[in-house]
Amino acid sequence: MTKRTRRTFTPEFKQQMVNLYQSGKPRKDIILEYELTPSALDKWIKQSQTSGSFKEKDNRTPEEQELIQLRKELKHLRMENNILKQAAHKFTS
Numbered sequence: 001m002t003k004r005t006r007r008t009f010t011p012e013f014k015q016q017m018v019n020l021y022q023s024g025k026p027r028k029d030i031i032l033e034y035e036l037t038p039s040a041l042d043k044w045i046k047q048s049q050t051s052g053s054f055k056e057k058d059n060r061t062p063e064e065q066e067l068i069q070l071r072k073e074l075k076h077l078r079m080e081n082n083i084l085k086q087a088a089h090k091f092t093s
Contacts, residue, residue, distance in 0.1 A: 009040075011054045017041060018048045 020030050021041070031038055044054060051058045060068075 014044045014054045015048070018044055021045055 017030055017034065017036070021027060027038070027041065030036065031041055047054050047059050053059065
């Protein structure tokens, strides 16, 4: 089994593949003809149906969005905490 090199596809190409699928072309034929992975085509079809966008940020679940926001907040609070610790250390020295 040979390892595939990672390829990137434009949103226009992804939409064309989804359109082919929606027009009735068999999934198997699209995958073989364009040398796609089944998971990539399935992902594009799902993204097109749910959000109409192929951007990852547009296809995140509410839980994923919340997790990202909480991580940003945690990073900010840790930074503030470190600043306060440094300031307290200077005042006590």
